[in-house]
Amino acid sequence: MEMTQSNLSSKEIITACGMCYVGCGVKVQVDNGVVVNIEGNPDNPQNRGKMCAKGKAVFMTHYNPNRVKAPMKRTNPEKGYGVDPGWVEITWDEAIDTIVAQLERIRDKPSKFWVYAWEVIGDNNFWFPQLGIAFGSPHCGVATSPTCGKAIHPVEFFSGGGFHQAPDLHYSNYCILVGTQFGVASRSSFNHNVLDMAEARSRGMKLVVIDPVGGHAASKADEWIPIRPGTDTALANSMLHVLLNELHIYDEPFLKHRTNAAYLVGQDGLYIRDAATNEPQIHDARDGKVKTHNDPSLTDPSLSGTYDVHGQQGRTCFDLLREHVAKYSPETTEKITTIPAATVRRITREFGEAARVGETICIDGVDLPLRPASVDWARGTQGHKHGFHNCWPLKLVNIVVGAVNVPGGILSTGAAGDFPHHWWPEGGTDGMLEHGGAIMHGFSHAKAFPGRAPATPNRMDIGELFPLASHFQTLLPITLENPPAYGLSEEDKIEVLLHSPTNPVLGSWGDPKKVEKLLTSLRFIFGFAVEINEMTLFDDIVLPFPSSLERYDFNCGTAQNNLGPCGQDDFCWTVRQPAIEAVTSIRHPQEVIQEIAERLGILDGLYRLLNHTYGLKKEYALQSGTRYRVTEFIDRAVRSWFGEEHSLDWFREHNVLRHPKSVDVAYINPFLKARIPVYLEHFVTKGKQLKAVVDQLGLDWDLSDYQPLSDWRPCQSYDAMGKGEYDLIAVHFKLPYVYGSYGNENPWIDEVCEATDAYKILLNAAVGKAKGIANGDSVWLQSPVHKVRATVKLTECIHPQVVGIGGHFGHFAPGMPISRGKGISFNALLPTDLDHIDKISTALDHCVQVKVYK
Amino acid sequence: MNLTPAVQANVAVRVTFMGGLHAVTGQRELQMTFPQGATVADLLASLSKRYGDAFTCRVFSSPGKLEHTILIFVDGEHIKGRGGLAATLGNSEVEVIMLPMYAGG
Numbered sequence: 001m002e003m004t005q006s007n008l009s010s011k012e013i014i015t016a017c018g019m020c021y022v023g024c025g026v027k028v029q030v031d032n033g034v035v036v037n038i039e040g041n042p043d044n045p046q047n048r049g050k051m052c053a054k055g056k057a058v059f060m061t062h063y064n065p066n067r068v069k070a071p072m073k074r075t076n077p078e079k080g081y082g083v084d085p086g087w088v089e090i091t092w093d094e095a096i097d098t099i100v101a102q103l104e105r106i107r108d109k110p111s112k113f114w115v116y117a118w119e120v121i122g123d124n125n126f127w128f129p130q131l132g133i134a135f136g137s138p139h140c141g142v143a144t145s146p147t148c149g150k151a152i153h154p155v156e157f158f159s160g161g162g163f164h165q166a167p168d169l170h171y172s173n174y175c176i177l178v179g180t181q182f183g184v185a186s187r188s189s190f191n192h193n194v195l196d197m198a199e200a201r202s203r204g205m206k207l208v209v210i211d212p213v214g215g216h217a218a219s220k221a222d223e224w225i226p227i228r229p230g231t232d233t234a235l236a237n238s239m240l241h242v243l244l245n246e247l248h249i250y251d252e253p254f255l256k257h258r259t260n261a262a263y264l265v266g267q268d269g270l271y272i273r274d275a276a277t278n279e280p281q282i283h284d285a286r287d288g289k290v291k292t293h294n295d296p297s298l299t300d301p302s303l304s305g306t307y308d309v310h311g312q313q314g315r316t317c318f319d320l321l322r323e324h325v326a327k328y329s330p331e332t333t334e335k336i337t338t339i340p341a342a343t344v345r346r347i348t349r350e351f352g353e354a355a356r357v358g359e360t361i362c363i364d365g366v367d368l369p370l371r372p373a374s375v376d377w378a379r380g381t382q383g384h385k386h387g388f389h390n391c392w393p394l395k396l397v398n399i400v401v402g403a404v405n406v407p408g409g410i411l412s413t414g415a416a417g418d419f420p421h422h423w424w425p426e427g428g429t430d431g432m433l434e435h436g437g438a439i440m441h442g443f444s445h446a447k448a449f450p451g452r453a454p455a456t457p458n459r460m461d462i463g464e465l466f467p468l469a470s471h472f473q474t475l476l477p478i479t480l481e482n483p484p485a486y487g488l489s490e491e492d493k494i495e496v497l498l499h500s501p502t503n504p505v506l507g508s509w510g511d512p513k514k515v516e517k518l519l520t521s522l523r524f525i526f527g528f529a530v531e532i533n534e535m536t537l538f539d540d541i542v543l544p545f546p547s548s549l550e551r552y553d554f555n556c557g558t559a560q561n562n563l564g565p566c567g568q569d570d571f572c573w574t575v576r577q578p579a580i581e582a583v584t585s586i587r588h589p590q591e592v593i594q595e596i597a598e599r600l601g602i603l604d605g606l607y608r609l610l611n612h613t614y615g616l617k618k619e620y621a622l623q624s625g626t627r628y629r630v631t632e633f634i635d636r637a638v639r640s641w642f643g644e645e646h647s648l649d650w651f652r653e654h655n656v657l658r659h660p661k662s663v664d665v666a667y668i669n670p671f672l673k674a675r676i677p678v679y680l681e682h683f684v685t686k687g688k689q690l691k692a693v694v695d696q697l698g699l700d701w702d703l704s705d706y707q708p709l710s711d712w713r714p715c716q717s718y719d720a721m722g723k724g725e726y727d728l729i730a731v732h733f734k735l736p737y738v739y740g741s742y743g744n745e746n747p748w749i750d751e752v753c754e755a756t757d758a759y760k761i762l763l764n765a766a767v768g769k770a771k772g773i774a775n776g777d778s779v780w781l782q783s784p785v786h787k788v789r790a791t792v793k794l795t796e797c798i799h800p801q802v803v804g805i806g807g808h809f810g811h812f813a814p815g816m817p818i819s820r821g822k823g824i825s826f827n828a829l830l831p832t833d834l835d836h837i838d839k840i841s842t843a844l845d846h847c848v849q850v851k852v853y854k
Numbered sequence: 855m856n857l858t859p860a861v862q863a864n865v866a867v868r869v870t871f872m873g874g875l876h877a878v879t880g881q882r883e884l885q886m887t888f889p890q891g892a893t894v895a896d897l898l899a900s901l902s903k904r905y906g907d908a909f910t911c912r913v914f915s916s917p918g919k920l921e922h923t924i925l926i927f928v929d930g931e932h933i934k935g936r937g938g939l940a941a942t943l944g945n946s947e948v949e950v951i952m953l954p955m956y957a958g959g
Contacts, residue, residue, distance in 0.1 A: 110877075110882070133951065133952075133953065138873060138874030138877050435922070438956075444956065447955075453911035453912070455908060608951075609951070612925065612927075612932065
């Protein structure tokens with residue numbers, strides 16, 4: 001039939017983007033069954049009609065001619081890089097028969113099952129791990145990167161109450177970004193925050209970016225300050241020193257009443273506790289008595305001084321902090337960070353003055369502290385040998401001026417809410433913030449207080465030896481090499497892996513030889529796939545994954561879950577719905593998971609977990625013995641959460657449900673019935689407990705990071721400078737149009753990357769000149785574990801000791817003909833062993849010594 | 855309270871372990887009997903005795919306080935709604951689950 005404008009079937013579907021974890025609201029134009037355009041949905045507060053290049057390009061991923069559209073099995077039992085799996089298409093019955101048989105084989109040893117669930121978020125981020133839990137495995141991970149979340153989530157849950165942090169750009173006048181491109185090139189809620197950042201800057205907010213790479217964020221900043229990688233602890237301690245000891249700018253009432261700054265500490269580094277209640281004690285300046293932190297008569301906690309408590313000399317946490325950071329004068333740390341002392345003093349003074357300590361603001365009739373200054377940090381500061389302590393004192397800079405969860409300060413994402421149900425952070429042990437808030441029920445907070453008890457491992461990732469860490473998957477290439485070294489049995493090694501359609505080979509670990517060894521050590525791997533990427537090459541069974549344009553998800557992104565926009569922007573819930581129907585050979589993974597669970601006899605357990613995770617009310621809970629279409633599940637979920645009137649049909653039509661945020665939900669700290677720390681007393685205890693366990697195992701671990709106040713310690717790359725063959729440090733940075741390695745095969749994204757030199761490595765122009773390297777030269781880039789050809793882009797916008805590498809490129813899978821051979825994989829340069837792992841957070845050190853030569 | 859199977863034991867409890875606890879107990883399910891009026895706390899005390907410190911240190915963050923990674927359901931209902939550790943057991947199905955932590959990215 002000849003197609004004309006009048007008979008063209010045209011429709012617009014309101015749904016959510018799926019090209020990264022944010023889940024922006026979009027409107028998809030479908031003409032005659034073909035997606036022809038995508039626009040941002042202006043009614044969705046997550047992105048307010050804005051889109052990024054990735055989202056605009058989504059239908060090129062959907063229409064990728066190399067997409068996996070039917071189950072496949074490998075016919076070549078040999079595995080490894082460069083090995084052709086010999087794929088043949090199979091039926092779903094054969095695929096599931098094979099998977100179930102493999103899981104039946106390890107039924108009595110369920111810890112041999114490993115679920116890698118991060119899936120560029122949707123419901124399967126929750127469904128996949130629940131299958132593993134119901135099966136009985138401890139190895140069910142909802143994390144992928146060897147840096148992401150390693151420090152931010154533990155820190156946030158005990159010092160903010162939420163999952164992540166974000167500067168309050170609505171009121172901020174001074175924002176320092178350290179090792180992050182928040183509001184410019186990265187992070188959730190990306191498109192929302194980009195607009196907030198632009199508005200804040202046009203309002204006059206000063207933006208200071210401290211980063212080895214003068215990238216996208218620096219290009220928008222008032223000031224870019226290059227810093228030597230892995231030296232953020234020194235910078236932060238210097239800023240604390242200037243604030244506390246030189247300028248005497250700090251929020252005294254906040255520190256007294258809302259932190260543990262006044263808690264008394266004995267010679268052993270532990271709180272001095274009340275003999276009867278075991279509660280920490282405080283000196284009350286009003287009556288000169290020492291009393292417990294929760295004593296109703298406590299009026300004026302002493303921030304400074306030494307007090308006799310039953311013969312023990314107790315010093316305040318605040319004094320200990322102030323004394324500790326005095327070691328870090330800007331002149332001292334200049335030699336470490338390369339940031340001039342005068343610059344540190346200036347930005348600290350500007351920050352301290354901008355914080356306007358003591359001022360208040362009235363919002364919606366509620367008087368709140370106003371602290372329009374914040375320091376934000378993320379991936380760049382986390383990915384280090386001492387990643388936790390590289391980050392924590394940066395948070396402390398905000399805390400000492402009271403700029404935490406108040407207007408203008410640093411805010412916690414997803415910490416509290418009153419719609420569709422109530423969630424709120426709560427205090428606990430020692431009166432401190434212990435229980436973070438989260439809208440979803442079914443996972444534990446990745447919190448670091450009070451910490452778990454260290455124990456002899458039975459997890460193959462030795463998570464028991466990291467009692468303060470949030471996830472442990474990063475350790476598997478190391479620990480599976482030699483389980484007996486950690487008290488584990490070779491016989492208990494993981495054998496079966498279920499993975500999501502992301503690409504952990506390029507993004508989850510380091511040294512590619514170790515990654516290959518890890519994956520070839522597994523007897524059976526089944527995974528969902530959009531395309532045959534480097535991870536899929538190791539699969540035994542590949543299952544097709546519906547694209548975000550043909551998929552349903554109740555949870556369509558972190559922006560509506562735990563990484564939403566901060567401040568008083570509306571809460572919103574969106575359901576992802578298909579713009580077009582998938583071919584019949586593609587099934588919704590939720591339905592596949594149910595079938596596998598039923599065949600294994602664990603469907604009831606799976607439902608128990610899902611009902612809890614989603615908080616489904618009794619009448620909407622998944623019922624024993626029934627299998628559900630994905631639409632039935634989502635219909636139950638939305639009606640359970642939002643009432644009968646908000647069925648799936650309602651969301652199909654309207655898609656976006658908004659709810660205004662009250663002041664207390666937006667700015668929780670003044671309403672929080674818990675204190676936040678300036679001194680990490682429990683690190684002392686956990687360090688001692690851990691030492692006893694590692695000693696028993698015969699492990700020679702340096703546990704010096706288990707200390708209550710942060711000290712700077714060098715990464716190996718720092719020590720390597722000038723001592724041997726390496727003279728540069730490679731670091732990674734994010735690009736606003738690339739999310740991990742997901743989407744690299746998209747031709748439009750590839751075009752943007754080509755046009756912006758994203759595939760090139762950045763080298764300081766003066767360094768290049770000295771080495772005889774010109775712009776566009778092909779060079780060898782060599783780390784201690786990997787050597788690769790790269791193309792150089794010379795720039796003045798990079799620290800002279802640094803090589804900058806963006807994105808997650810370096811694809812080699814035959815199923816990725818567009819992206820194959822372009823750019824390099826940064827992670828492949830990283831030594832992967834326990835000497836490069838942060839003993840607090842399990843972060844893999846992401847600054848690596850390299851040399852560049854022709 | 856005598857928690858071992860005994861003459862006066864009169865409630866039968868089937869315990870199911872999910873998540874990381876199977877690796878500690880080595881069992882997916884366990885049949886136990888308790889005296890009338892026994893609670894979840896009694897059940898956990900009995901399990902601690904049976905499986906030792908490896909169980910106790912993973913389930914409790916301090917005496918009487920469950921680790922935040924632990925979920926317990928009695929007859930399909932979260933114990934939070936039944937009085938927590940004081941929840942009474944009948945002839946019950948008890949699920950003891952160790953959850954992973956949620957950390958993204």
